[in-house]
Amino acid sequence: MTILQDATKTKDHQKSPPKSTPLLLVIAGAIIVVALTYVLPPFRNYQLATIGAYFCVTAGLTVLTGLNGQLSLGHGALMATGAYTLALWQNKFDLLLPGIALAVLVTTVVGGIIGLAAARLRGPYLAGLTLAVAVVVPSITSTFDKTFNSDQGLSVALDPPPGVIPVEQWQAWLCWAGALLTVLVLAYLVRGRFGRDLRAVRDDETAAKLAGVGVARTQVMAFVVSAACAGLAGALFAVLAQSVSPGAFPLTLSLFLLMAIVIGGLGRLTGALIGAVLLVALPSVAQSIAEDAGSQHLEGNLALTFFGVVLVLVMLAAPGGLAALKFPRRSRRQKG
Amino acid sequence: MSTRDEQGLYIHHTTVRFGGLLALDDVSLRVPPGRVVGIIGPNGAGKTTLFNVICGFVVPQAGAITLDGRPLRPRPDHLYRHGIARTLQGVGQFGGMTVLENVQVGQRRRARPEEAYAALERCGVAEHAGEYPGSLPYAKRKRVELARALVARPRILLLDEPAGGLDAAEIGWLAELIRSARTTVLLVEHHMDLVMSVCDEILVLDFGKPIALGTPGEIRSDPKVAEAYLGAPA
Numbered sequence: 001m002t003i004l005q006d007a008t009k010t011k012d013h014q015k016s017p018p019k020s021t022p023l024l025l026v027i028a029g030a031i032i033v034v035a036l037t038y039v040l041p042p043f044r045n046y047q048l049a050t051i052g053a054y055f056c057v058t059a060g061l062t063v064l065t066g067l068n069g070q071l072s073l074g075h076g077a078l079m080a081t082g083a084y085t086l087a088l089w090q091n092k093f094d095l096l097l098p099g100i101a102l103a104v105l106v107t108t109v110v111g112g113i114i115g116l117a118a119a120r121l122r123g124p125y126l127a128g129l130t131l132a133v134a135v136v137v138p139s140i141t142s143t144f145d146k147t148f149n150s151d152q153g154l155s156v157a158l159d160p161p162p163g164v165i166p167v168e169q170w171q172a173w174l175c176w177a178g179a180l181l182t183v184l185v186l187a188y189l190v191r192g193r194f195g196r197d198l199r200a201v202r203d204d205e206t207a208a209k210l211a212g213v214g215v216a217r218t219q220v221m222a223f224v225v226s227a228a229c230a231g232l233a234g235a236l237f238a239v240l241a242q243s244v245s246p247g248a249f250p251l252t253l254s255l256f257l258l259m260a261i262v263i264g265g266l267g268r269l270t271g272a273l274i275g276a277v278l279l280v281a282l283p284s285v286a287q288s289i290a291e292d293a294g295s296q297h298l299e300g301n302l303a304l305t306f307f308g309v310v311l312v313l314v315m316l317a318a319p320g321g322l323a324a325l326k327f328p329r330r331s332r333r334q335k336g
Numbered sequence: 337m338s339t340r341d342e343q344g345l346y347i348h349h350t351t352v353r354f355g356g357l358l359a360l361d362d363v364s365l366r367v368p369p370g371r372v373v374g375i376i377g378p379n380g381a382g383k384t385t386l387f388n389v390i391c392g393f394v395v396p397q398a399g400a401i402t403l404d405g406r407p408l409r410p411r412p413d414h415l416y417r418h419g420i421a422r423t424l425q426g427v428g429q430f431g432g433m434t435v436l437e438n439v440q441v442g443q444r445r446r447a448r449p450e451e452a453y454a455a456l457e458r459c460g461v462a463e464h465a466g467e468y469p470g471s472l473p474y475a476k477r478k479r480v481e482l483a484r485a486l487v488a489r490p491r492i493l494l495l496d497e498p499a500g501g502l503d504a505a506e507i508g509w510l511a512e513l514i515r516s517a518r519t520t521v522l523l524v525e526h527h528m529d530l531v532m533s534v535c536d537e538i539l540v541l542d543f544g545k546p547i548a549l550g551t552p553g554e555i556r557s558d559p560k561v562a563e564a565y566l567g568a569p570a
Contacts, residue, residue, distance in 0.1 A: 193440075196433065196437055196440055196441050197441070199430060199432050199433050199437075200430045200433070200441045202432065203429070203430035203431050203432050203433065204428055204429065204430055206393075206412075206424065206428065207424060207428035207429065207430065208413075208430075208441070209412035209413045210391065210412055210413075210415065210421070210422050210424070210428070211416075211441045211442045211444075211484060211488075212413055212414075212415070212416040212442070212444040212488070213413060213441065214413045215413065267432075
């Protein structure tokens with residue numbers, strides 16, 4: 001029996017469903033998003049856009065933490081880097097797409113520098129380093145207040161959307177274009193050798209080294225890729241809010257991002273999507289409850305409580321996250 | 337161009353100290369191409385340390401390694417460039433990846449799935465290609481690790497206690513694989529029947545010091561080896 005015949009036999013034996021092409025899924029996703037933006041009211045379109053922006057960062061973070069095993073508590077700060085870069089660029093040149101590209105580039109460089117240090121650290125020390133980044137980056141805005149305008153932040157100069165497209169619809173298109181591009185790049189990256197190397201380093205560094213994997217190089221690359229995604233998300237948030245300030249990127253944002261990918265399912269892009277939806281939906285639900293209860297104090301804390309409760313419940317019911325949930329298939333009716 | 341005497345792996349007067357502990361004491365070994373050389377000795381004799389020196393995990397205080405007459409400054413993740421592959425004492429596997437993906441990690445230059453299947457087939461575990469290694473019995477996981485080492489088509493294969501935890505039938509299969517590997521093999525092993533049956537030459541270490549080097553017959557009859565490791569015949 002030839003090797004190929006054996007391979008076929010093994011695949012038959014597994015009876016695994018055929019893998020879908022990322023490009024087809026992204027095209028389908030784009031069609032669904034565009035269709036949704038025509039039927040949703042403006043506020044829902046804004047929420048849809050926010051999900052798209054969050055999806056960029058959660059997808060990058062799940063590659064770093066889920067596939068490569070590196071814990072980051074500093075992705076909120078990387079988003080801030082992207083957002084401030086775009087704000088500074090827009091206020092000077094007012095060219096959105098090159099500005100977004102520059103935001104990604106700057107954040108990638110920052111991520112590379114953090115990644116170089118992170119590749120030498122493990123476990124709590126790595127968490128400590130990224131936590132320091134999350135604390136330090138917003139404080140830079142106060143130190144260099146002439147550039148970053150301290151706590152007030154910067155407004156982002158944006159041209160109105162082309163034609164008669166409503167702002168929220170245009171924002172949703174822009175954010176989801178970024179999200180789907182991110183997903184497409186990440187899906188192809190993690191399917192090949194890079195993805196195998198990421199997981200090999202996560203599972204056993206010594207065995208990975210002996211198999212020829214450059215452990216430090218892989219870890220730095222994971223950080224760079226993840227930082228680029230966070231930079232894109234930050235730039236999109238700046239477009240959404242049309243302003244940036246340190247208060248928009250607190251330490252709790254980094255914690256929320258981490259909780260979101262754990263609840264969604266670590267190491268899965270579908271998990272990152274579920275996490276992004278939760279990041280928008282849970283605070284919205286919390287706000288509704290707080291408004292009904294007539295308490296403004298409740299609103300700030302309820303979202304965190306919700307996330308905590310959902311995290312505990314999901315970990316009890318599905319330790320692999322919501323994306324790993326398997327529902328029993330309905331049995332087919334027998335013919336005749 | 338290297339002369340015939342320089343061909344293969346040559347470990348020159350290597351000494352390794354861990355603080356006050358002398359792990360390897362002036363160890364020299366020549367491993368000519370195509371030979372199977374065993375390294376035996378009691379626990380703590382320095383066998384795995386010698387492997388770690390060859391792989392670049394441990395930097396010796398003295399000595400050198402040459403490959404085909406050229407100095408070898410090993411780095412674990414660059415071993416494949418020199419045609420060297422190694423298995424670990426444990427199973428050293430990637431639990432979050434399928435058996436096939438585990439083997440594909442070892443393919444650095446080309447990652448063709450057919451070649452990975454071929455390596456799995458050679459090791460008798462091709463039918464488990466789509467499964468996760470954690471779901472397999474220990475002996476099969478060892479075979480997967482061997483497949484990952486073999487898929488790189490190494491010139492020199494370092495096997496660190498490959499027979500640990502295997503039954504007699506599995507050890508028989510392993511002996512056959514080593515004999516038919518058509519590559520240079522360095523074997524660290526406690527299973528004496530396996531060592532004596534497959535090795536062309538054996539180095540015996542005791543407290544980091546080489547106490548004997550010779551053919552299996554010479555090693556079996558060496559009184560120093562019997563005293564330090566093998567024990568006197570009943």
